[in-house]
Amino acid sequence: MRVLFLGSGTSFGVPVIGCGCRVCASADPRDSRYRASVLIQSGAAGSETSIVIDSGPEFRLQALRARITRLDALLLTHAHADHVGGLDDVRPLTHEVELPVYGNAPTLAETRERFGYIFRDTQEGGGKPRVELRDPGAGAFRVGSIELLPIPVLHGALPILGWRAGSFAYITDCSELPEPSYRLLEGVETLVVNGLRRQPHSTHFSLGQGIAAARRIGAKRTWLTHMNHESTHEELEEYCASLGADVGARPAYDGLELEA
Numbered sequence: 618m619r620v621l622f623l624g625s626g627t628s629f630g631v632p633v634i635g636c637g638c639r640v641c642a643s644a645d646p647r648d649s650r651y652r653a654s655v656l657i658q659s660g661a662a663g664s665e666t667s668i669v670i671d672s673g674p675e676f677r678l679q680a681l682r683a684r685i686t687r688l689d690a691l692l693l694t695h696a697h698a699d700h701v702g703g704l705d706d707v708r709p710l711t712h713e714v715e716l717p718v719y720g721n722a723p724t725l726a727e728t729r730e731r732f733g734y735i736f737r738d739t740q741e742g743g744g745k746p747r748v749e750l751r752d753p754g755a756g757a758f759r760v761g762s763i764e765l766l767p768i769p770v771l772h773g774a775l776p777i778l779g780w781r782a783g784s785f786a787y788i789t790d791c792s793e794l795p796e797p798s799y800r801l802l803e804g805v806e807t808l809v810v811n812g813l814r815r816q817p818h819s820t821h822f823s824l825g826q827g828i829a830a831a832r833r834i835g836a837k838r839t840w841l842t843h844m845n846h847e848s849t850h851e852e853l854e855e856y857c858a859s860l861g862a863d864v865g866a867r868p869a870y871d872g873l874e875l876e877a
């Protein structure tokens with residue numbers, strides 16, 4: 618399975634509008650972070666299964682950059698603007714088939730509210746994406762050749778989802794992993810987990826908390842995502858190595874590609 622980072626930034630993205638800090642002004646392309654998202658692909662080119670996790674405000678730019686030509690499913694972690702803001706831009710990928718969009722009940726309810734026009738009868742030629750919201754419930758399900766397992770996580774008080782596919786798991790906007798979810802993550806080797814910054818935050822793991830969760834899960838390779846503009850990529854490399862060499866902790870960056 619191939620995993621491509623479409624974005625690795627927190628809700629503002631990096632650079633932040635109006636900010637002239639050294640990270641926002643950095644010339645290192647790895648210091649530019651679109652809103653957090655990944656593309657997962659499995660199978661031979663031409664007949665592969667393609668899944669995107671989260672469609673933030675840069676979805677169109679991300680899809681063009683990654684040359685996405687078709688999608689089998691969109692998985693949502695939750696319905697905050699930085700994770701669903703680009704939902705309308707899946708439209709060109711839904712001409713031939715409806716795109717299944719998976720999320721938990723609160724996420725689907727909020728998506729329906731934020732994008733009310735998509736789900737209302739409107740005049741012909743209104744130009745709407747054809748999406749079908751699906752709540753997968755608690756168990757594993759399959760999209761093409763990829764078996765997926767929703768992982769309940771807490772984002773402050775909000776129940777949201779992480780997603781597992783084989784020995785790969787993607788968790789973002791987590792501030793607490795409920796006990797039963799650790800069991801659902803047993804055997805995960807490659808983990809993507811959010812780490813906002815060095816200091817704690819009320820609704821997001823810090824870098825250290827993300828790494829501590831990876832350690833408890835027993836991950837062999839840990840990629841931090843949803844990062845803000847506090848540190849450059851190089852500084853994050855050093856910080857992650859100092860805290861989490863045992864779980865292979867490293868900062869992700871836009872365009873990073875993994876085999877998982």
Ligand SMILES: [Zn+2]
Binds near residue numbers: 790
């Ligand atoms: Zn977020």
Ligand SMILES: [Zn+2]
Binds near residue numbers: 846
């Ligand atoms: Zn900045």
Ligand SMILES: [Zn+2]
Binds near residue numbers: 695697772790
């Ligand atoms: Zn959020």
